[in-house]
Amino acid sequence: MTFEQFRAYMFNLFGHLFTDFEEKEEYGFHNFSLDYYERIGYSTNITPEIVLQAASNDVQLIITHHDAWNFVYGMKEECIRLLREYKIAHFFVHLPLDYSDFGTCNSMFRALGINNIVQQSHQYEGRSAIGIGEYDSPLSLEKLIEKMKSVLGESVYVQKNNDKEIRRVGMITGAGNGTNQLREALNNNCDVYITGEKTLYSVQYAKFINMNMIVGSHTFTEIFGVEALAKKLKSEFKEINLSQLYEEHIEVIG
Known part of the structure; x- marks a missing residue:
């Protein structure tokens, strides 16, 4: 190539x-x-x-x-x-991969077993609008937490603010720590919000609006999009050899 x-x-x-x-x-x-x-x-x-x-x-x-x-x-x-x-x-x-149909958000949805994409993450008024996906059958928050820990290979931060079963998931991979993104999840009837960073404000707001929230790391919520891009490249240029470069789990979760 x-x-x-x-x-x-x-x-x-x-x-x-x-x-x-x-x-x-x-x-x-x-x-x-x-x-x-x-x-x-x-x-x-x-x-x-x-x-x-x-x-x-x-x-x-x-x-x-x-x-x-x-x-x-x-x-x-x-x-x-x-x-x-x-x-x-x-x-x-960066942002082109976040907003592509095979990119960071949709690839993370698929890693979690969500294939029904209701809304793709996109640029809206200078910020990232959330991706929204739905499970075919609802599952408990606890089962979703285990799925996320398994696919990320790391611990996650969890706020359980209600007892709903999870069907509709709002997500911004990476730095989706804005309260406006949590509000968008609320306004779109999401049962949980997933992202890769948290702040005092997002934690407070999730509690205030009774939104379940799961936070992985910035790095490992976004690796699936990079992997999807690399695999597309391999399908086009079959002579290339791909390898994932190892990154440490250095971001503190919890």
Whole structure:
């Protein structure tokens, strides 16, 4: 797979989402210096540890959901230095992946056994509107908690604020810690709200409106979307080799 083939496929795959959002802010192509890319690694985040892990496994291209954060001071510069040193390319795609039909939210729904997507997450008035999915048959909150712990491979934070069985689920993967998103879940008759971060305000508001809430980590609520993207790439370019790059469960839940 050449860079030109990869870039063309990404633009074709994401379509209008690449024109709706600005390159280098919500997606970007970094350090593509090789003629051909065969060994692809993927993860939610890019960190110096991820780049070094990729280098040790002869990965030529890293695909992530997030770029390195500017406010994690110095880390982006170190990632860029290591990518150049080891001649590894990097592609990240943020909001276009969040809002695609195979992306972070819908992939997380499917990982939890939800195939009926009532509302896809999308941009609305400058913020992320929630995704909404429904189970075919209701299940207890406790069973949903066990499902989520199992698919994420980590503990989760739980607020049980009512005794409803769960059929309709509202979700924002990653940083869905806004009270406006909880209110949207309430207004759409969701039985539980799932996300990847919490704040004092979201915890207080969930309690106030009696909304059940489950919070996993930002990293592992979003890995399924990156994996889905990587698998689509593999189906298009069968000669490439894919590997998931390991990230630690360092986010404190609870």
